[in-house]
Amino acid sequence: MAILLIDVPFLPSCTVVFCSRALRKDQRASQIRGFACSSTPCSVDEPSSASEAVARLVAFVEDEASSFLGQATWEEVMEHTAERLKWVNPDFDMFVVNEKFLLHGPTADVETKRIDQADIWIIIGVRNVEAVGWICNKSGNIQNVICFDASPELRNKLNGIYVPDRNVLTGLLTSFSGGDLKETLLTMSLVEEAWSRRNSDDIRFMLLVLIDRYVTPVESLKNLRAQDLSTLKCMIKNCSSQILACLSNSNCRKAIICLNNCAPTDQVCSYRCIASYECSELEAFSLCVLQKHNCLGLSAEIPSQPDVKPMEVFRGVPITHSIAEDIFVGWLEKLEWSWRVVAGQNPAYDQFPCQFQIFYRGAARGSLWYVPVFRIKTLDGRLIWRKRRYRVRRGETAGTFHFSVLDNGVVSQEYWRIVDVPDDLSWGLFFYSGAAAAAGQSYTGAVLVTPDGQWPPESEEKRVLAALDRCGIKSWELYNVNNAYCEGPPLELPKDVPRQRTSLWSEGTNITA
Incomplete structure (x- = not known):
């Protein structure tokens, strides 16, 4: 997921905010079907001296x-x-x-x-x-x-x-003050906006x-800082036709104006703008300005922490790359989807209802693809379906994978791990970390999945909480996905995709769809 800000001189007081993979949650899972939260706070290593900390x-x-x-x-x-x-x-x-x-x-x-x-x-x-x-x-x-x-x-x-x-005069002070006071008021506004979103x-x-x-400077926040004149020069030199096409298109203009009204860090607002007015002109603009020419001069790397390890054993045998792929493909041999998302931890990923995960092997040998299908409510009140298509490659360790996608003109690279899945495939926990380098954004998250979108059985409470703990996630950080009213999802696979068969459904396996 990525947010980026670009001052656009062609529209008055306009800032463009582009999102990549910016789905967001609106419901938190305060408990997992009665799963109790741990009352023991995390231990934090203390430096030998306070002065050692940056x-x-x-x-x-x-x-x-x-x-x-x-x-x-x-x-x-x-x-x-x-x-x-x-x-x-x-x-x-x-x-x-x-x-x-x-x-x-x-x-x-x-x-x-x-x-x-x-x-x-x-x-x-x-x-x-x-x-x-x-x-x-x-x-x-x-x-x-x-x-x-x-x-x-x-x-x-x-x-x-x-x-x-905060009162009426504060707005005037922000507009007309200079120097330290103006920066103080703007920073306080950003802090209060973040607090108001109520998530970890x-x-x-x-x-x-x-x-x-x-x-001290925080590398991951550099995209919030003002860009210099070179940004504008880069845009005009390399992307003038895309800028003109965007401003000539009604939906693209509406998207820019809509994005300008979003707080810089409000990914819910930003993604709704993009999803509501999504068009080829907007994608071409962001592809040129951000991905191809990196006019903002941003960069980001996939976070190395937390260092979450994949599961090592499945059904009593060491997990292999092939078994791990079969786990991702999951229920697709029996159902129209591989998994349904029940809850997730990343506040930019799980707001939207009816999230289906489809993993499938492609026609080319060794190819694996991931298609998330989800629903969104547009700004004018329509409920529409959206989907993306990720290329998936095996990681060095069995149970790890590298994902890549071009989303709204920005490439995201992600590193996924299968943290835990029971033998009966009744649920799974997948952890991911990722980055959209051209957007200067990095992120982490996890999704809890089941075949039917319902919570895992209470008998699995201890194991689910243990899996979350290995990800550095508390159960109170999870958000529920609304899986009601999910009729008519676009789950069709490409025509050249072979029928999906895995070793998980061999004769004698005691699993029912």
């Missing part, structure tokens, strides 16, 4: 307070976020502190240093009078303080500047924005 954060949270992420408390959420920050950079350190800790006071020098030497404080839900007083007394030398649902005595501060309360990825994104702006 970025130092402290999160103050209300005691045992529930978060907006299902059953998880804010302490659990922020402990897990601290671990996920280290996937971006192992030298990003976040210390999570609850009110009870504050009232008793730090008990070791290392704790005191981590609090006092922090670059950023995040305060969530803290209203206890004594805790608020402690924070107020200690926060004077902290340059960046962000508060959510906390006591009104606690104020937001960025780069040493107190942020004005955007909580981490919010923290990365603060680190990028006020502590």
Whole structure:
């Protein structure tokens, strides 16, 4: 999935935001059919000295307070976020502190240093009078303080500047202020937008924005920074005909205007614009500007963390490349699809209902293809089907695969792993990490799949949670996919595709469709 911003001088105040693979979730699976969330927060490695970290954060949270992420408390959420920050950079350190800790006071020098030497404080839900007083007394030398649902005595501060309360005047200040104050207001707006989307990825994104702006550059956020004049020169020199064609096409113009109204990081809004006005002119524009000529000068690599390992044994034998491909093809020999998505973790992937996965072997020897089919509600209220087509190649290790797709003019490369699938194929967990290099975007995620789109049986709870844990995913991070009202999906395969047969359905196998 990818978002990118391009200032377009041909339309007034217009910024183009292109998405690749930008599907998003709107329902979170707070539990898996009664599956209990772990109450034990993740352990986070502590540096021997707070000064060793490149970025130092402290999160103050209300005691045992529930978060907006299902059953998880804010302490659990922020402990897990601290671990996920280290996937971006192992030298990003976040210390999570609850009110009870504050009232008793730090008990070791290392704790005191981590609090006092922090670059950023995040305060969530803290209203206890004594805790608020402690924070107020200690926060004077902290340059960046962000508060959510906390006591009104606690104020937001960025780069040493107190942020004005949001009101009518704030918009005027943003428009007419210059220098540090304007940057402060714009950053605060971006932080609040990310928080309002209420998912674990955007909580981490919010923290990365603060680190990028006020502590140290974050490579994955470079596409949010302003482009120079060379971007415009590149577009005009290499893509003038595509620009003209786009501006001459009604749908392409509408897409650009629609995208301009989306927040830079709101992939739901962006993808709905593209899906609603999808046209060849828009794809040609992004293909020329981004993919062929890289006018934004962006790059991205597939994340190496978390390093999720594929399953090693299936039905009592070591998994091979052929067996792994058969698992992906899954139920296609018995049904019209391989798998249906029940839930997913990536907030840019699972909003849309009725997600079908089709894996099939092509006519060419050794070829494997992946076709996701999903439904989307357009801006004018229509329900339409969309599909994409990925080329799939075997990875070096059995159970791993390399995916590639051209989506809306941008190439995405992905690395998939089959994390776990029981012998009866009643469910599966697939983990992926990917990048759209020309868009400067990288991402990770996972999908929980079953043959019928229903949750795995409760008897599988322990195994499902263990598989999620190997991906560094908590059950409260999952989002439900709406699998109701899925009539008429376009599941047809190309005419030259041979009938799909796998070793999974050999005679004597005790599985029923």
